[in-house]
Amino acid sequence: MRASVDKELCIGCGVCEAECPEVFRIADDGLAEAIEGELTEEVLEKAQEAKEQCPVEAITIE
């Protein structure tokens, strides 16, 4: 499973970073980005939680 952020939708609210900083961070452009590569079992659940809390549904995990 990999996480990605649609920067067209992201409003930079920071919820995903607060929920799961292992996977998401606010980049220099003020919008979120996800780490590259496969998510480990340890972070997957938190990443899913962050996805659910994103107010604009900008996060995809697949």
Ligand code: SF4
């Ligand atoms: S929670 Fe959603 S809108 Fe907020 S920073 Fe993360 S991806 Fe962007």
